[in-house]
Amino acid sequence: MPKPPVSESDPSGLASDAFMRFLRQQATALGFVKLGIAPAIEISGFSNLAKWVDAGYAGQMTYIADRLDAYRHPSGVLEGCQSVIALAYPYPATPVIDQSELSKGAGKIARYASTGNDYHDVIHPKLKCLCKTIRRWKPESKARGVVDTAPMMERQFAELAGIGWRGKNTLLLNKELGSYFFIACVLTDVELPTDSPHHTSHCGTCTACLDACPTDAFVGPGVLDATRCISYLTIEHRGAIDEKLHEGIGDWVFGCDVCQEVCPWNRKPARHRGSNNPLPSELPLRTLSLSSALGETEESFRRKYRKTALWRTRLAGIQRNARIVIRNQVAESLRDSQHPK
Structure with a gap:
């Protein structure tokens, strides 16, 4: 670099x-x-x-x-x-991942990690x-x-x-x-001239982020129970994840953007494209092939992901997440076949 x-x-x-x-x-x-x-x-x-x-x-x-x-x-x-x-x-604040990508056996990756660089x-x-x-x-x-x-x-x-x-x-x-x-x-340790603090909140009565959380991770406004947060569960948590939370994880194989995607302050087009925001085709980790993840060895995982954010989770964590997402997608497919739109 x-x-x-x-x-x-x-x-x-x-x-x-x-x-x-x-x-x-x-x-x-x-x-x-x-x-x-x-x-x-x-x-x-x-x-x-x-x-x-x-x-x-x-x-x-x-x-x-x-x-x-x-x-x-x-x-x-x-x-x-x-x-x-x-x-x-x-x-990168690229558009929401198209459902067609997920139907081909892919899992979602949080936007911040999608460039492939740590x-x-x-x-x-x-x-x-x-x-x-x-x-x-x-x-x-x-x-x-x-x-x-x-x-x-x-x-x-x-x-x-x-x-x-x-x-x-x-x-x-x-x-x-x-x-x-x-x-x-x-x-x-140098004393520098300070800027004025930001004392006011501009969230108003909006609770979109709290309401949209798939695992009900918010205890209240401004208080997050990380043990229920998809980002924590798929990245920081080691070992098995409580089965009661599996369905809420949905398609997320690494991280989660739900509470940001629903925020009104992130709706403007400028949030989605800009000089620092590449096109989806330039984001190698926008999604992750679930079958490929399950086929990785420790050596191949290190070679591919050592310099990416995914290294934080290690292979065992990524494969655990991939299995949960696969089960969720199979269950969703069955529901769709039984109740076609």
């Missing part, structure tokens, strides 16, 4: 405001579509995170409880952190460029880029940085972007 471009201009000696303009221009050149600055503080949502873990909603994601105290303040990720630069990077491998080099720029501006400074692998409450800091608000499906929403974007952060 080619290294992302770095501006040849030297930011050293720039005043704070001029440096921020420089940094924003570089972030845009690297493909980020939003940038906001938040102060490094103990986030108000930390107590809710602790209650969420105590309620058992994290399931097998024990790494959250194991590092819980580190989530309290960004200094748990970067010692002496003063500022958090929150960034949004778009992922987003960590795409975004981390870009964050390193921004960190390098900060250190060139302040040689004595520290900076670290993170994208959902560190004990960091990224969505809360993105909200504090003015990028958007947290929807009832727990995802960050932006009026221009909807929710089809990754959140990344750059932490630094």
Whole structure:
């Protein structure tokens, strides 16, 4: 993968405001579509995170409880952190998968994974460029880029940085972007001028995301029981999945987009095509052949998927998911034959 471009201009000696303009221009050149600055503080949502873990909603994601105290303040990720630069990077928001593809024995893959690239491998080099720029501006400074692998409450800091608000499906929403974007952060011990927080919600009385969840994973607005979430079940969960949840999984073999697809903020055409959104024919992991998945060996799976998001689930998880989807599709086919439209 080619290294992302770095501006040849030297930011050293720039005043704070001029440096921020420089940094924003570089972030845009690297493909980020939003940038906001938040102060490094103990986030108000930390107590809710602790209650969420105590309620058992994290399931097998024990790494959250194991590092819980580190989530309290960004200094748990970067010692002496003063500022958090929150960034949004778009992922493919292609049209809903055509049912004809699924009738041929394919399973759905969440949109963020459909390019075939692990987003960590795409975004981390870009964050390193921004960190390098900060250190060139302040040689004595520290900076670290993170994208959902560190004990960091990224969505809360993105909200504090003015990028958007947290929807009832727990995802960050932006009026221009909807929710089809990754959140990344750059932490630094340099105190930067902050942006205004996004205090207001624009979900109103809408409950489309809550109502559409096939497995009833939402305890209430803004509270997700991950142990019932299709994304968690098909990606993070290890071992057998409760049979009561199999039907709700439907055609999803990796992840789920239902609560995003029904969101009114994702309906605009701009959410579905753009400079960073390839055509369906350019998305090698838009769907997955279920029979091919069942025929994979550990060696062939590694060779094909080591550099993709699917590697997170490993072969055993993908094959488990494929079997569930096959049973669901067979059951659906039988229902259709008995009750033709």
